[in-house]
Amino acid sequence: MTSERLVIVGGDAAGMSAASQARRTKGPQELEITAFERGRFSSYSACGIPYWVAGDVSGRDRLIARSPEEHRARGIDLRMRTEVTELDVAGRRVRWRALETGEEGWTGYDKLVLATGARPVRPPLPGIDAPGVHGVQTLGDGQALLDALSQEPGRRAVVVGAGYIGVEMAEALLRRGYAVTVVNSGEQPMATLDPDMGRLVHEAMTAMGITVVGGTEVTEVLTDG
Template sequence: MIIGGDAVGMSAASQARRLRDASELEIVVFERGRFASYSACGIPYWVGGDVLDRDELIARTPEEHRARDIDLRVRVEVTEVDVAGNRVRVRDLASGDQTWTGYDKLVIATGARPSRPPLPGIDARGVHGVQTLEDGQALIDTLERTEGKRAVVVGAGYIGVEMAEALIKRGYDVTMVQRGPQPMSTLDPDMGALVRDAMCGMGIEVIGGTEVTEIRTDEHGRVSAVVTDTAEYPADVVVLGIGVRPDTELARAAGLPVGEYGGLLTDLAMRVRGHENIWAGGDCVEVLDLVSGRERHIALGTHANKHGQIIGAGVGGGYATFPGVVGTAVSKVCDLEVARTGLREKDARAAGLQFVAVTIESTSRAGYYPDAAPMTVKMLAERRTGRLLGVQIVGREGAGKRVDIAAVALTARMTVEQMTALDLGYAPPFSPVWDPVLVAARKATVAVRERG
């Protein structure tokens, strides 16, 4: 039995079905939404018009899953888990009927919930979160029937900056308000400042260091403005990009173990700790950070799909493990690419690590080659050993995916000096003779030697 029919749930179901046919293993999936197996990461690009049709985001329909002997039931919500009785209570959202259903093996794939602070007017018409396909469709419907062209995005994380781009493409005047001083809190503030400058250059008004206190509405109950502790910003539509938290209310009520960030705790095989017949994965769990050695909550589709494969192997009688993450992510706003992996400065300090930090400026191609675009690379290395701790990249076309070099180096626990010898591909249309990541590694190597 699987609770949740998106990345983790359906990956686990599909992998288990590859290992066991229907005569050996019955698979039932409960999904409270209308869709399953879709790319939530693609919703901003659908809203912005890069993806023209909603169905392009759907990897496999419920009918296609059922044809593979996976009993996927949509619009059915699990309301209670009885661990001692090996059963769950489910409610049919169409009829309201509730029943108990037993299981031999349980997979919890409930994902994450968008943060929605209890502010006056937060539930007004025209205020949208963006988490599911239903959310994306509701936002598109609002944008198409709204006469005004003023949008306020609350929050400046990945979803916030991607939605700001989508709204710009739809011809809206966009204001972004955030609690932190710079957008993209997953970056160090000096790198976040580069993102802010670039977004302002795109015509996005970025307001940092401010707290939203109220969503103001008109006489018809529609949003009219976002009020902060310092100012008021007119709005015809508001998009919330404040972040997400693990959706573990069911698991908590059932007495399953959760960590510091509210995510379920699992072993390497993605079994919930202390429970041999319960697995969990995706945005509802915490994972091991291979750089700091601590548990973290990271909501990314890449991890979710891997978790699903591992869980499916375990449920189907095979064996696989998930060793952990290094925290790699990449995003864009218009033509600006933003990437990071490993630790930020404050992460390294919190882990008790002493480090050096260096920043370099380079280009995506050889400087003389047409359309060579600037990029900034920041690198952290452990002070005594020179072990790579983290990399952040902000630049134009060709910058973002370079972070994968650093992700591999982090996973291999390489030093920055070892990185300088990496045999990377070179030709003027693709890179300077010294790739920007290696230039940063050379500078970090010198800093380690001087301060080590």
């Protein structure tokens, strides 16, 4: 009996949850599972990065739910640092490239799952790519931020945006000894909440010592002042 082939593009939470569920449904003799992840980590909690920065999480590995080796032990061919560069829908195959070696190839599939996630909004502002400007989405981002904080501890930090991650990062930076200002285009933090609840969040942040500037858009990033 010929086994089916499942290909998953993206090896973080969604992709590997799909892979694990598929493996629980069918064993290796019935279903071949190949997953491609261009990053260095699989199955990790991006939502936990602010708590890692704050020191509540003792280390990066505590945010990883399952390592690539653990996935492979369950019969999932997880290929790290491998980017899918082309989909051949008619031929039911994907083209991939190993980022470390440059090796390229095609892998066929019967079923395909795209779990690549999304890119964070990074507005095209002057200075947005300057040194000292950090995004927080991946474990690599978190490590880069921690490395930068360890080099210049206890200064000033500005957080642009007051959604869940912005609020959590503001608290994390405050706990690391930074004077923190949050700049938000909305009048109150946490736009997903009702305005009265957002006002309570605002008041709590202010009571902690975080400066919250609402109804304000960032137009430029200057890093030489």
